[in-house]
Amino acid sequence: MIAETVCSAVAAAGLGIAAVTAFRRRFLTAARIAAYALVPLGLVMTGVVEWAADTAFSPVAWAGFGVLGGAWVLFAGTRAVERRRGRKGRAATTAAPHDPVATQASAPSLGPASRPDPQQPRTKPQAAPRADAADDFSDIEAILKKHGI
Missing domain, CATH: 4.10.860 (DNA Excision Repair, Uvrb; Chain A)
Structure with a gap:
């Protein structure tokens, strides 16, 4: 009230x-x-x-919240233990053992030409020959003259 x-x-x-x-x-x-x-x-x-x-x-409601909290702690604890053990357990014992994954298996299969050879040293790409600075600004000068600036 x-x-x-x-x-x-x-x-x-x-x-x-x-x-x-x-x-x-x-x-x-x-x-x-x-x-x-x-x-x-x-x-x-x-x-x-x-x-x-x-x-x-209500004391019953607070007891219910306590039970829910305890259930949450149990869920979180079992997940933490499962992660720490590396998911070994019933599923790992019944399944056949797997071969380890090859190190190159995750590389994209684009062919040998697309991947650089790790034994060859990398070279920097050559810059294109640069034209005169006057040629670079000739377009801009033409636009400015057109507008009377």
């Missing part, structure tokens, strides 16, 4: 603040404040507040 009264008072105060904000001609902000103020009132009217208050003060 106290939780419903507090939520109703918060909603009334929020609607009052929204009215003052609307009086100052800030209608968008007033509408947003009114929306936030109506949330606690809606929660009271739907019964969520009563359910939450009953749950918060």
Whole structure:
């Protein structure tokens, strides 16, 4: 009963603040404040507040949260142990042993010409011969002259 009264008072105060904000001609902000103020009132009217208050003060509910937490700890612990062991267990003993993966198996099969030979030293590509600086700016000069600059 106290939780419903507090939520109703918060909603009334929020609607009052929204009215003052609307009086100052800030209608968008007033509408947003009114929306936030109506949330606690809606929660009271739907019964969520009563359910939450009953749950918060129920020892059975807290025991249920404890059981859920314990289950989570068991799940996390078993996954950690499974990762540490390298997933060895029932599935590894029943399955046939696998050969180790070849080191070149993950390289793309584009042929020997596409891959560089690791024994040959790399050479830097030669730069193309550079034309005169005047030739580089001739296009720009023509555009500037066309526009009278």
